[in-house]
Amino acid sequence: MRERIVVTGAAGFIGSNLCKMLLQEGYSVVAIDNLLAGTLENLPEGVDFKKVDVCDSDFSRYVEGAIAVFHLAARNCLDDCAKNPVDTARINVMGTANVLQACVEYKVPHVIYSDTSAEYEGINMFPSKIDSVKPMSIYACSKRSGALMAEGFKNYYGLNISTVRYFNVYGPAQDWRRVIPPVMSAFTIKLLQGESPFIYGTGEKRRDFIHVDDINRFHLMLIREKLIQGGTYNLGSGEDYSILEIFEKIESEICSGIKPIFKPELSGEAFRTLADISETCKTGWTPQVTLEAGIKSFVAYTRERLRLG
Template sequence: MAENSKKKILITGGAGFIGSNLCEYFLSKEYQVVCLDNFSTGHRHNLKDFIDNKDFVLIEGDIRSLETCQKAIEGVDYVLHQAALGSVPRSINDPITTNDVNVSGFLNMLVASRDANVKRFVYAASSSTYGDSEGLPKVENVIGKPLSPYAITKYVNELYAEIFSRTYGLETIGLRYFNVFGRKQDPNGAYAAVIPKFVMQLMKHESPKINGNGNYSRDFTYIDNVIQMNELAMTTENPEAVNTVYNTAYGDRNTLNDLVGYLKTFLSEYDSKIAGVPIEYGPNRAGDIPHSLASIDKATAILGYNPQFSLQEGLKEAVNWYWNNLR
């Protein structure tokens, strides 16, 4: 691809878990990539493998500044908006900051994208939008009431994206992520995701603590499936495919007890003592939904989505990465 013909992507939150994986992938596909991150939850070490790539630009800044968003979006063809304050418990503890970043910051990015005439705005939506809807599997057009401030912010994102599509003609696609996991996911901090947290505890022969009895289930989704969805959403030329939302998942569910069992099995291949580490159980967590399972029929039919990694296949990859990088 000739230098001046390379398409340019802005990846907000590009130093985070999902964002840095997207940066790495699209650089390998000969795109120019601009990463915007304030490093509140992202990490510089996530960028180390490509920080010196001539097609990579890092802008350290905050999406809560419209001026920063406008600077980052100059000359950009596509936006992959990953920047957000994740975590249901964090949003319960600090709803104001969660709203500032996830709603005001999102609106700034929409305005900047509209004004810069970007080709398409693809954004990280969330399975939390399904709220108290009890039906399984989750289908995109049936949602319930949100159960946390975080869920409210992600639903508001969808409403704003729809309005910007209708009112200003900005092409938007929302990807409702379901429990994404994989390489580069942070195991540290008060709001660490369950898989890297459990992996690190097991590697230290510490007992993982499950909230509840372990029978809550999730549609755990490996990072490479999520990368595939972002690429399909960004590049589709089907006019019927835009200005909507898609579940981004594997389309299967496993309990937390299943998950820990798999982790112990795969980790004990590296250290046999891990097989004997006991599991602890605690109270259920506020704002948690009991079960989550996505229908991926819409993404399969319209975008041609074909996820390659089941939970077990993804866990084997993730465990190998953690063992070799974070011990």
């Protein structure tokens, strides 16, 4: 019988890519999402989809028999979280506690909590090391609270929890419908449509981009190699690029000749993200997808998606 893995937030960007990889690796996948932001079209064929809210009181039954639970479901758009702080706490904190409690009830051997580099947004020392965090925004504080819940469940109930702190993830199925989409999607879509993308601020902000395939390569290692389970890991590339450099790289792939339009700075955004991945690399993992190769495949993917409508 195929081993069963539960993914919450499965219809979202990272979750849907994770489901796809798990199916390819031969696992049976229970895909949980309430479709707050995710879409059914993201879900790969072959998953057992349950339209469920992670805060539901009868959530626990979905994790029965799972060898691992990946908890990705979250409200995670900065602006959206700032406008809905109570509901953000309900989903990102209460929802996380609910998922963790279910895992205790059904003795799930391993839980993976998806954390964020926004944990570092108040710290101006780079690269960011896992042991000093200073969340500032509602989003980051809610994710920190979820991570603290995970610590509590680890210490008090002995739950085996690994925490993965993603930096700026990009790749297929990235959520481009947001009012302000993630920068990689925003630039690529606009340029392919022959329009000028917006750059908020001067374009000097720097980001550590990591391809979703590299994230999933680490996810796979985590479920297969017991020795590395239970830690907290930064998942970034360990290199940062300015937003302007990202624009130039995408533009040189598309060759549209279009220039960006500069808009006022968005409030609450970190000036820089850069991961210290030295601890993560000790597990044997290293990022494999170069930014150039990742942008090339992302542009090709986006071009095809726009063609299909």
